[in-house]
Amino acid sequence: MVYRMIFNQTAYFGRGAVREIPEVARKHGFRKAFVVTDPVLLETGTARRVLDVLDAAGMEYEVFDNVRPNPPVECIQDGVLRFNASGADFLIGLGGGSPQDTCKGIGIIAANPEFGDVLSLEGVADTRNPSVPIFGVPTTAGTASETTINYVVTDTRNKRKFVAVDPHDIPVVAFVDPDLTDSMPRGLKVATGLDALTHAIEGYVTPGAWSLSDCLSMQTIRMIAKNLARSADGDVPAGEQMAYASYITGMAYSNVGLGLVHGMAHPLGGRLGVAHGVANGILLAPVMEYNKE
Template sequence: MQHRMVLNETAWFGAGSLSQIVNEVTKRNFKKALLVTDKTLIKAGVVENVTALLAKHQLPFMIYDEVVPNPTIATVQQGVELFKRSGADYLIAVGGGSPQDTAKAIGIIINNPEFADVRSLEGVAPTRNASVPLIAIPTTAGTAAEVTINYVITDEENRRKFVCVDPHAIPILAIIDAEMMASMPPVLKAATGIDALTHAIEGYITKGAWELSDALHLKAIQIITRSLRASVAGEAKGVEEMALGQYIAGMGFSNVGLGLVHGMAHPLGAFYNVPHGVANAIILPHVMAWNAEFTGEKYRDIARAMGVARVCGMDLNEVRAAAVQAVKQLSADVGIPARLRDVGMKEEDIAALAQAALDDVCTGGNPREATLAEITELYRQLY
């Protein structure tokens, strides 16, 4: 059996590591950046941490701040046109998953113009060239977009999200500086944190999982479980640990895939603009319970990593229930809603949501095969 691992060329970790961008840009002889972000981060002063460094060292840049949550085809197209006019030769993505996904799509299209139709990037697109060099600076501890080969774009016209999987899209450099995440509001820390936990758990039980990815995912579960509550409470150590935990989860799932939780979460973002982390958080324990009989001993490992006591003495059904309960408790402790109706899901859309989830590329990695009727029933239970 052959397995592939694709990771960043370079990654920097730790408080203050943002300063490394100057050396990294200089030694690569980059000339001008298009900095991809959103207006909220501009207003909050987060982006200024980056632009001040660039300006101080006379490193030219232009800002594209039109990124929206659940970035759209139009968002990407606008960014592509700006890049062409800007004279830039590299990209800097500052933000959570949305700016990073947008930057990935821009970079791929610039160097692979035959994929100018953004929809053509869905799935495993046969691009020939690596993206425009991309430096990823996350401001949330959850998506791990800075280390993944995946990106997700929303097709508003057809009310759907589509996942793009392309090793050519991975950022060449990731800077994971917890100081860039410190200003996240608690609700965002909670949602992105459970998103990271979802990545780790789904990556651990997905069909493509193997020993190296298992080691990464179990360590990520351990770090996220012990640090998320503290991160949401505003403790600096918790934020720093979450920054690391979510990155480790990304190292794993980017290379082995995910499952039905993500398959069901993506349509919620496309239909109602539900934040991706919130959708995952609500769905995760229910799909975990539904998958349980198809996971062997893996829930025992998950329960142990989450700090459940006496897992060795439990029978398999008990330990599976304990793992699900540990996830439910963590979600409740950080304030995640319990039902999809609480985030705007409409009962009359369940049939369309279920079909979209069945068609989602992530669903194929689920350890238990799902039918349209079963996904429909899961949405009904979650409503």
């Protein structure tokens, strides 16, 4: 048996981590950022924390905020057009799973234009080129898209969500900065935290799990058990632990796979628009019962 593990090249953790972005970009030789985010994050000031850092460093950027939750094919196609016209040479996926996944789709298609219909990226697509380099900056503590090789897209016409699995899409650098997750309202902390818990449990029981992924998944289960409810109640240090737990379990599940909860959560999101973490929270206990049998 041979195991494959794919991680970011580099990741930064801690309050203020996003202040590293300009210098890391400079060291990579990047000149202009294309920032993929959503309108709520712009309105509420969370995205501003990163844009202020870019402004202070005099770094050129363009903002694309046409991302909706459970992002549809059309968001990605619109983003590709805007990216190609922008003259940017790297991407910043700034948000929860929806902006970060949209960012991955944009980066993959910009580098592999033959997949411009987006739908042909479903499953394990044979892309030739790595994505335009991505910096992943999470604002939720759940999906871990900043460290996974997956992105999830809604096929609007057929009312379904599909997963694209592609090592070419992994962000080169992740910046996990709890200052950006503090602003989540209670309901979002609970929903995204349940997504992270589901990743940890499914990543632990999946047939693909092995010793290295078990270390990551088990540690995350402990961290979430201790911190999810406290974080939802406004405990700031607990929120910080949730940001790290989400990332740590992402390192595992991205490489070993998930299970039936995620298989069933995607139709709930695609057909009924149910938030991903809420769908997981509803399904987790019954599926664990089913797996026990």
